[in-house]
Amino acid sequence: MLRRGMFFILLVLLVVAAGLTFVAYQFNLSALNEPGRTETYLATKAKLWLVGRSARGPLPPAPPSDSSSGALPEVQQWSDAELFWIIKNGIRLSGMPGFGKIHSDVEIWHLVQYIRSLRAPPKR
Numbered sequence: 001m002l003r004r005g006m007f008f009i010l011l012v013l014l015v016v017a018a019g020l021t022f023v024a025y026q027f028n029l030s031a032l033n034e035p036g037r038t039e040t041y042l043a044t045k046a047k048l049w050l051v052g053r054s055a056r057g058p059l060p061p062a063p064p065s066d067s068s069s070g071a072l073p074e075v076q077q078w079s080d081a082e083l084f085w086i087i088k089n090g091i092r093l094s095g096m097p098g099f100g101k102i103h104s105d106v107e108i109w110h111l112v113q114y115i116r117s118l119r120a121p122p123k124r
Contacts, residue, residue, distance in 0.1 A: 076119060083112045 035043070078086070087108050090098030099108065 075115060080112050080116070083115060084108055087111055 075083075084105075086096070087103075088098055088100035088105075090096045103111075
C-alpha cells in the first residue's frame with residue numbers, strides 16, 4: 001500500500017514537471033517577433049524618405065558667435081598634457097566620456113593639436 005502511494009505521488013510529480021516544462025517552452029518573453037524581409041525593406045524605405053523630406057527644410061541656425069571660433073578661455077587654459085588626459089579619461093560626473101579605449105594616444109594628441117588650432121586669431 002505504501003509503495004503504491006509513493007508511486008502515485010512520484011507519477012503526479014513527474015506529470016506536473018512535464019507540464020511545467022511544456023508551458024515554459026511555450027512562453028515567449030519577446031515583445032515582438034523579428035520583422036521579415038518585406039517589413040525591414042518597407043521600414044528602411046520609409047525612413048530614407050522621411051530623412052530626405054526633412055533634409056529639404058531650411059538650414060539650421062548658425063552657432064552662437066562667442067563659441068564659433070572655438071577659443072573658449074575655459075578650454076584654452078588647460079595645458080596640452082591636461083587636455084590629453086581629459087580627452088583620454090573624460091571628466092567624471094560631467095557627461096564628458098573618455099575616449100582612451102577607442103582612440104590611440106597618437107589620435108588623442110592630434111585632437112589636442114586641433115583644439116589648440118581653434119584659438120582666437122589676434123585682434124587687429
